[in-house]
Amino acid sequence: MSRTETLRRSTDAAHGTRLASLTQETDRLLTLQERAEEHLASIKQMQGRISEDLSRALLPLAQAMAELTEETRQTLERVVSQSKAGHEEALESVKTVSKDVEKLLGKLDTRLRSMERAASDLSEASRSVDAKAKAAGWKAGLTAGLLSALLSGGCVLWLAWRVGALRL
Secondary structure, three states: OOHHHHHHHHHHHHHHHHHHHHHHHHHHHHHHHHHHHHHHHHHHHOOOOOHHHHHHHHHHHHHHHHHHHHHHHHHHHHHHHHHHHHHHHHHHHHHHHHHHHHHHHHHHHHHHHHHHHHHHHHHHHHHHHHHHHHHHOHHHHHHHHHHHHHHHHHHHHHHHHHHOOOOO
C-alpha cells in the first residue's frame, strides 16, 4: 500500500470520526431547538395574559437560546480545532513523503553518476583493448573484440543489477 493510499485512508477515517461527532452535536442542537420551539409555542398561548406572565414565559426561551448559542459556539470551536489538527497531520505527512522522495532522488543521482563513470571506464578499456588488438593482428583483434563484447555485456548486466532493473 502506497503512502498516498495510507494518507487517504487515514484522512477518510478522521473525516468519518468528525462526521459522527458532528452528527451527535447536531442531534443535541436539534433537541435544544425543539425545546426553544416549545417555549415559543407556550408564549404564543400566553399572549392574552399580563406582561408579567409574558416576562416569566420569555425567561426559559432566553435561557434556551443562550444555551443553544453557547452549544453552537463550542461545537464550532471543536470543529475548527479538529479540522486544523487533521490539516496539520496531512501537511506533516506530505512533508515527510517529500523529504523521503528527495533522499531517494539523491541516491538515484549518485548511482547514475557511478554508472556513468563505470561506463566511461569500460569504454576507455574497450578502446585500449581494440587498439592493442589492431596492433597485434587479426587473431588478437578477434580475441580482443570478443573479450570487449563480453566485458561490455557483463558491465551492462552488472549496472542493470545495481540499479534494480535486473533481479536475480
